[in-house]
Amino acid sequence: MNQIDSEAVVFSPDEAVLVLEDGQVYVGEPYGATGRTSGEIVFATGMTGYQETLTDPSYDRQIVVQTFPHIGDTGINGEDPESSRIWVAGYIVRDPSPNVSNWRATGSLDDDLKAQGIVGMSGIDTRKLVRHLRSAGVMRAAIFSGDALLDEAGRLRTVESMLDEVKATPQMKGLSLYDEVSTKETYTIEPCGEYEGKEPLFTVAAVDLGIKAMTPHRMAERGCRVHVVPSTVTFDEIEALNPDGVFFSNGPGDPEQADPEVELLRRVLDAGHPFFGICFGNQLLGRALGFGTYKLKFGHRGINQPVKDVTTGKVEVTAHNHGFAVDAPIGETVDAPFDNGRYGKVFVSHIDLNDDVVEGLQCVDIPAFSVQYHPEAAAGPHDAAYLFDRFVELMKTTKEAQRNA
Numbered sequence: 523m524n525q526i527d528s529e530a531v532v533f534s535p536d537e538a539v540l541v542l543e544d545g546q547v548y549v550g551e552p553y554g555a556t557g558r559t560s561g562e563i564v565f566a567t568g569m570t571g572y573q574e575t576l577t578d579p580s581y582d583r584q585i586v587v588q589t590f591p592h593i594g595d596t597g598i599n600g601e602d603p604e605s606s607r608i609w610v611a612g613y614i615v616r617d618p619s620p621n622v623s624n625w626r627a628t629g630s631l632d633d634d635l636k637a638q639g640i641v642g643m644s645g646i647d648t649r650k651l652v653r654h655l656r657s658a659g660v661m662r663a664a665i666f667s668g669d670a671l672l673d674e675a676g677r678l679r680t681v682e683s684m685l686d687e688v689k690a691t692p693q694m695k696g697l698s699l700y701d702e703v704s705t706k707e708t709y710t711i712e713p714c715g716e717y718e719g720k721e722p723l724f725t726v727a728a729v730d731l732g733i734k735a736m737t738p739h740r741m742a743e744r745g746c747r748v749h750v751v752p753s754t755v756t757f758d759e760i761e762a763l764n765p766d767g768v769f770f771s772n773g774p775g776d777p778e779q780a781d782p783e784v785e786l787l788r789r790v791l792d793a794g795h796p797f798f799g800i801c802f803g804n805q806l807l808g809r810a811l812g813f814g815t816y817k818l819k820f821g822h823r824g825i826n827q828p829v830k831d832v833t834t835g836k837v838e839v840t841a842h843n844h845g846f847a848v849d850a851p852i853g854e855t856v857d858a859p860f861d862n863g864r865y866g867k868v869f870v871s872h873i874d875l876n877d878d879v880v881e882g883l884q885c886v887d888i889p890a891f892s893v894q895y896h897p898e899a900a901a902g903p904h905d906a907a908y909l910f911d912r913f914v915e916l917m918k919t920t921k922e923a924q925r926n927a
């Protein structure tokens with residue numbers, strides 16, 4: 523069934539009910555675990571990579587709607603997850619595949635969602651739902667199925683009571699609400715591929731704000747030893763690693779409420795360490811430089827967004843997962859506003875050709891740059907792999923300059 527007028531909502535105990543913060547209601551079937559879940563509802567437009575989406579810690583506490591209708595046909599496997607578990611709060615698909623057909627499959631998506639207790643639903647008009655979110659903007663929502671559809675007396679709940687629960691759901695907050703996504707202990711990724719077993723070319727301290735597994739791997743395959751450190755790491759703990767470069771990862775939450783991480787980043791910049799940031803890391807660099815950040819109406823979540831590198835004019839097909847963006851001037855090189863230009867000049871290096879959203883920052887006077895999108899290609903195109911080469915080159919030139927100073 524589709525979205526229906528909430529006054530006339532009818533559903534049975536074996537169905538699933540989606541209630542949006544603005545009162546819209548959709549009735550479908552349970553998919554994955556049954557129960558209740560709530561969070562900010564967002565949509566992802568990728569046609570492939572559903573395991574990478576589900577296990578991206580940046581989706582922590584968000585209900586994800588897939589716009590591509592047929593999900594689950596390749597089952598699940600042990601190679602594609604981007605972290606140790608599924609992080610989405612809930613999952614909504616149009617037409618889940620009842621069959622698994624892939625040589626790497628170790629099980630079905632439905633079973634994995636059930637095993638991890640992820641409440642989902644299917645069989646609703648996701649196109650209508652996404653068009654509504656695209657015009658009304660992302661908002662809080664909840665999914666109810668199984669016993670969660672019943673009140674204490676065992677009667678079917680009212681939509682009003684479910685709507686009350688939606689409105690009691692916490693709004694998107696800063697990283698402190700999400701520190702569950704970060705590693706609790708530092709771990710190290712050694713050089714791999716052609717650099718396997720060799721002395722590392724460079725040492726990177728990667729701050730895990732919700733890091734995706736493939737990201738440090740992209741640096742390790744370029745000869746780096748990567749120490750992945752918790753989001754609560756101190757500057758002195760970073761210094762003790764004697765890094766040639768520092769990386770801030772992607773992650774959930776509102777960058778405007780991540781001041782401790784911005785302060786840590788400023789100490790990294792003041793120490794002159796080469797810096798590379800991705801997604802949340804880009805927003806934190808923007809805020810460290812003195813720019814603001816703002817919430818997008820519905821965000822960018824998918825693996826085919828056109829981004830222009832303004833220094834080369836090249837257009838890259840890129841993978842995105844962000845609901846916030848940096849508010850910086852496009853088309854000009856400016857003094858970074860923080861502390862009367864302490865960090866020198868900076869320009870917007872990349873822009874999204876769909877909506878002119880800032881997709882990259884390049885500092886001119888300090889060794890620091892970042893992108894809003896995901897160059898690690900997990901899932902997604904490999905167009906932006908050069909950014910990892912750029913980070914290695916930045917560490918190389920900075921080390922040489924320090925040696926010759």
Ligand SMILES: NC(=O)CC[C@H](N)C(=O)O
Pocket residue numbers: 580771772773774775776777800801802803843844845846847
């Ligand atoms: N993937 C990310 O790093 C997301 C960054 C930030 N939480 C946002 O939603 O914009």
